[in-house]
Amino acid sequence: MEETIDSMDRLSELPPFIIHQIMSHLSAKEVARTSILSKTWNLLHSSCPILDFHDCYTYFVGKDLATKFPARFTLDQTSIFPQRIHKFIEFVDASLVRFSQLNIAMQKFRLLIRLLDVEAPSSLLLDKWIGLAIENNVKELDFTFHCRRDIGPLLYTLPRSTLLYTLPRSIYTAKSVTTLNIFGCKLVQLCESIRLHSLKSLTLNEVCINEECLQKLTAQCPLLEDLVLSHCLGFRHIYIFNACKLKIINICQLLKDLESIKIVVPSLQQFILDCIHLRQVPTVIDMAECPNLKVLKLSGVAFTDQGFHRLISKFPLLESLYVYHCYVLEQITISSNLLKNLGINACPRLKAIDVDTPNLLSFSFYNHPPTISSINAPCPWKVGFRSEVCVGIRVDPDTQWYLNVKEFLGASNQIEDLTFTVSRNTPSNYAAFLDGVLGICHARTLSARMSRKNHFFEWLYKQLMNRDTNCCNSHDIKCWRHYLKDVKIGSFVPYKDEKPIHIDNPLEALPELPIGILWFHLDWCLPIPIEKA
Secondary structure, eight states: OHHHHHHHHHHHTSOHHHHHHHHTTSOHHHHHHHTTTOHHHHHHHHTOSEEEOHHHHHHHHOHHHHTSOGGGOOHHHHHHHHHHHHHHHHHHHHHHHHHHTTTOOOSEEEEEEEESOSSTTHHHHHHHHHHHHHHTTOSEEEEEEEETTOOTTOOOSGGGGGGSEEOOGGGGGOTTOSEEEEESEEEOOOOSSOOOTTOOEEEEESOEEOHHHHHHHHHSOTTOOEEEEESOBSOSEEEEEOOTTOOEEEEESOOTTOOEEEEEOTTOOEEEEEOTTSOSSOOEEEOTTOTTOOEEEEESOOOOHHHHHHHHTTOTTOOEEEEESOTTOOEEEEEOSSOOEEEEEOOTTOOEEEEEOTTOSEEEEEESOOSEEEEEOOSOEEEEEEESEETTEEOOOOHHHHHHHHHHHTTOSOEEEEEEEEOSOOHHHHHHHHHHHHTTOOOSEEEEEEOTTOHHHHHHHHHHHTOOTTTTTTSSSOOGGGTEEEEEEEEEEETTTOOOBOOSOHHHHGGGOOSEEEEEEEEEOOOOOOOOO
16 A cells, blocks of 8 residues: 555656646546545646546436437437536536636647537537637647537538537637547638648548638648548538648548549648449549659549549559449559559459559459459459349359459469358359359458358358368369368457457357358368479
């Protein structure tokens, strides 16, 4: 006990800025607990420049309401909520006022709040809090707002914008802010000039912002390096220019009527466009003046072949390219000595691949096999083939399907992982599928989707663990079962948390497990070919 007290005394002797640094690595709940250690720690807790009210919101309103949108409250919850949120509001207000009296620069202000409306006095109170944070030279401002009629990510109608809290104009003059994260608000009240002189990272999630405001924000923040737009609304065109230090742009699932994107940013190094939920109408993308781009990820973009190749031809320094869910794309042609990483996933109309990338370090492909393949990619491959209905296109295995697989896999002797997906099929077709795939490629790992309703997994597990090698003893050419030396259960990875779980007997554990992926490790003993004299 004395040793514990002595160690706490020694900690209390540390300079305040070091103790505040220690607190910055703790949760809000853990920081609050430090206040009972001693008078010194209580004072240091009060002066901690990190004001994080995310956990506090859950504490005051309760877990039952904290995880719910106000629009989904029951009648009883709607009546209880105002009492609980009032206590939370009093706590936040008192904390901010008390901190403001200390004349200390604020490192971080993080707030999650759900209210029943966006009218006064609610909006006035939020204006006050943001104003206090800005007056105290806050560096990181993270603001998440939901209102009673909030409907989550369904932001694709204009009336939804009337339910958002409008940020005060003072937000545009926050000279000290380096990181600004905003969720569920409106940014429409423009000032004559924007003075976010220190802003380096800007994230707008479910924010209503018009084209003029977006242009000004990106053009008048001289230090801006990282821009994220997610589920935003209020514009049809994105035009980003004069952002001389911008390095990363991430545009995620914007509204259905986005018509064009034009980016004139020579410093840009990474661009991600994720539009899985957009209608399949081509969006005009002009990035001709981004010659230094190194990472490009395109998902759900309705590219024509010509539009895709015209776009990637503008990036001579490209090192990583990922093409996902591009349902219109039929051909991919890439020739680059600098490309290091290439990923192609779920492009169901893809018919041909022509890839010449001699210095590639990683290649992943998850699709049905294209009919024509010319691939120069001397690196480990991660490959997956589908045997299912995909976006209305039937890709049931037939003779041509297996020939395409054989041709595709024959282009590499470094197949690191092989994944195959089977659904809406009968057990009589499972054997033909497995024989066809393992007869072509002796993969070191296999993965299969595991769920209580997936009969293919159960069948596959039994085939691998209890294989019968008497199937073709009378034949000179043996099937894959004769060369499979050993099978070991790898890890099971649930879809939700993606934390691997160790299981010994998957069939026994199956009723208790969530949906996920089970990995098998395969050990092969292949015959040495006899050279002819």
